[in-house]
Amino acid sequence: MIEFKEVNKTFPDGFQALKNINLHIHKGELVTLIGPSGCGKTTTMKMINRLLEPSSGEILVDGKDIKDQNPVELRRNIGYVIQQIGLFPHMTIEENVALVPKLKGWSKDKYIRRVDELLELVGLEPDVFKKRYPSELSGGQQQRIGVIRALAAEPPVVLMDEPFSALDPISREQLQDELVALQDSIQKTIVFVTHDMDEALKIADRIAIMHEGQIIQLDTPDQILRHPANQFVEEFIGEERMNKEMGGKTARSLMLSKVATVKGNRGLAEALKVMKSYTVDSLMVTNQKGELEGVVELDVLEDHYGDESKKVQDIMDEVKQFATTETSYTDIAEMFAKHEVKTIPVVEDGRLVGLITRSSMMRGLAGMKQLV
Secondary structure, three states: OEEEEEEEEEOOOOOEEEEEEEEEEOOOOEEEEEOOOOOOHHHHHHHHOOOOOOOEEEEEEOOEEHHHOOHHHHHHOEEEEEOOOOOOOOOOHHHHHHHHHHHOOOOHHHHHHHHHHHHHHOOOOHHHHOOOOHHHOOHHHHHHHHHHHHHOOOOOEEEEEOOOOOOOHHHHHHHHHHHHHHHHHHOOEEEEEEOOHHHHHHHOOEEEEEEOOEEEEEEOHHHHHHOOOOHHHHHHHOHHHHHHHHOOOEHHHHOEOOOOEEEOOOEHHHHHHHHHHHOOOEEEEEOOOOEEEEEEEHHHHHHHOOOOOOEHHHHOEOOOOOEOOOOEHHHHHHHHHHHOOOEEEEEEOOEEEEEEEHHHHHHHHOOOOOOO
């Protein structure tokens, strides 16, 4: 989707910001660019929408060289979210979000529907928020508007330049969670610049670690944690600490304690309501003692929903992969890799005590606070 071929950038003062960058970002992938200040991550990102031009090399978006495209038209097809948000203070939220669709000639009915749809997507009630002005919103709410404004014209590519770094820790973590959930549904190609390794581990499909204008390592979060390319990467991600802790990490430190559950004798409508409340697509089925009996998936529930005689226990599946609180990180990682499961329940004496997801595992490894 996005490809850099031998891209170099030297500024007029002689500083070489990028050195022979080769990078291929796949369609629907979220790639984070991370590294110390001055490493070239923001320069790399700004070349994608031609805010900066390369000194040499080629940059292709969807197979087309961007230097052959009109910069204004190119930018209208690329979403852009920045730390400062950049909402127009004299425009309502609706006007801010609808700006690019209007510039692209969308009909009023179409862009108003799009505004309502996007506000609902990030949990902001359209009737409440779309006539407000940016100054009437909190920082976290403004940043949500910044994100959906970048998505308004349905661009295939979205650039995000440290969009959450100015927020307080709680708002920042909430928006990270929302971005992960949003990306699961919209599958845009996202280039995300950050200086925070915890953030990169949490949100990225792949991480590009940069240093002195070069990409030192490009891989999945798991592979970077397991196999850092060199001493710089080890030190940047705290590899010495990770190695020290890796062997001792167990399910207890990687799991979420708050788990969406349902009893087997409950109806399918109730199960669906619980799924919606927790925003999940599967429920662990437990009995009155809290013992794990099975799992029900959203697609299976929807297939049987029309049959009002059926209970959850009639459609649940057996849980084949589970852990105890002392199951090691290595064994958990192997379950995810070999069995392609989305979640791994944690049981103790038959009782469900937690749930491990891929993201909770990565947060646990990175020393982030678990949800309780």
